[in-house]
Amino acid sequence: MAKFYVTTAIVYVNDRPALHYVYELVAADVLARYHRLAGDDTFFLTGTDEHSINVERAARQQGMAARVYSDQMAQIYKDVEAQFRISYDRFIRTEDPDHVAGVQKLIAAIQARGDIYKGTYSGWYCPSCEAFYQESELNNGYCRIHPAIKASWLQEDNYFFALSRYQDRLQQHIEKHPQFIQPESRRNEILGWLKAGLKDFSISRSTIAWGIPFPGDERHVVYVWGDALVNYITGVGYGSDEAAFRRWWPADLHIIGKDITRFHVLYWPAMLMSAGLPLPRRVWGHGWMLYRGERTSKSAGTAIDPNEAAVTFGPEAVRYLLLRELPFDRDGEISWDGMTDRYNADLANDLGNFVYRTLSMMQRYFDGKVPLPDGDATPLDARLRTAFEKAVRGFDRHLKDMDFSGALALIWDAVNRGNKYIEESAPWVLARQSDQRRRLQTVMYNLVEAIRLTAYLVSPFMPEAGAKIAAQVKADLKAPWATAREWGRLAPRTQTTLDSPLFPRIEKPEPSLP
RNA sequence: GCCGGAGUAGCUCAGUGGUAGAGCAACCGGCCCAUACCCGGUAUGUCGCAAGUUCAAUUCUUGCCUCCGGCACCA
16 A cells, blocks of 8 residues: 655734635645555644744734644644545644654754754844844835834844755755656756755744744744755654654655745755755645736735635535636636636536436436346447547556646546437437437436446545535445546445535625726 | 746636647537436637747747746744
């Protein structure tokens, strides 16, 4: 049995959940569900990043202790993940005791290797925020949060990680393993970056209190990357459950936003090398979700509320729409209009109607009981079968390449073939002619078989819709996929049922008069 | 400024050295099992601009324009 361990970035709890965060979660969830379907031993890790000055400040603004605030936010994020059916195996929090212990163990290991040294960090500092900022984060030198306060150039002693020592090893690893950074565009960027040479980075802060105490110097807390990235190993037992850790690590896939690629393919691997641990197999930096041409962002206030999308389309459809509308390897644009069109076209008209009209005819002609196919397959029958076999093969191939919309396109080719098959076979005509009974049996058998396969193919993307379709044709989604995927596995005499339409059409508001 | 990507039908995008394709939307027709659905058909484009190579370029080269991304401590 193959093993599959997938992670998403842990989300920063400085604000409420946004739709672009759901996007990343859904992508990882589809892969996790796909691997479970395929019978792989699967572990799916998500969670929250709760430390840092920003979180501390957000808590203070609401008059809460950071820990109380984090507890509350972690719950909000968990609720959203439940709403969108994210099937994580663990939701890790950077406040979890085993994470804290694991971080300290990793830092200690890196210290033991001699890769941490005391140095001086200097930067623009806002005394009111008690935080350092990049020049680009300031407003003409003034703090954006405290517009009256001018940031001052300050330095503090903190601990550095000797990233520069790993320059050659990182370069070799990336050159030798083309799949390590994907897509290709991200890989090229990183190779260019490497050419410029790596600098050490600071891994502790003494100006922040909300964080994990730095081993050996409790006046400091572990800063950002020494904390957040480490969740990928502490989440599967590093520092707390060595057997579990050996079983799952290295991760097969880190799914992240493209903006944090560098930290995942340079900082993180170097830290792992230093601690003598294996590197993740693959890091995928996905594109951004754009809305009206802009990157949606919590801090810029342009985020889309996931709940609004869920109310409009239903959580299941949102999962589908995000993965179908956005290319996973680069940025993509979404709009309410585009999503509404696609919902009606793909989900209501194509998929939903295909299932509903077929099962309705099953009730009418056979009382729902799957008939025995009778007679040789016609070219029309073969075309239907071929379309589904192609979708099944493409499902594997495209999901391995993280090409969600490619996989979905093939499934929809098959579903549309099904709709054409109905038109071309015209079961309602066959039903009127008593000498066509055998042909009608074959046609309806083929259609229900198509729907059975559709249930499997759709289920990683829309688990509940998949389950509803499966229930109507008595398909077992837990059955081994290796055999369930074969055309013709539908047992005659299976009792099908007719449920209500899966995806009711959504009416678009009339455009207002010019 | 440097590096990289992109500019193709109303929209989202695919594509090739030989006078352009898909899906959606639009329009016409058919069907009636079905969620005003499905099926068939139709139309639409100076393929960013200019020059060059070539018998021939949207596809190759060069220049330009526009947009986007990356250019170190931000989750």
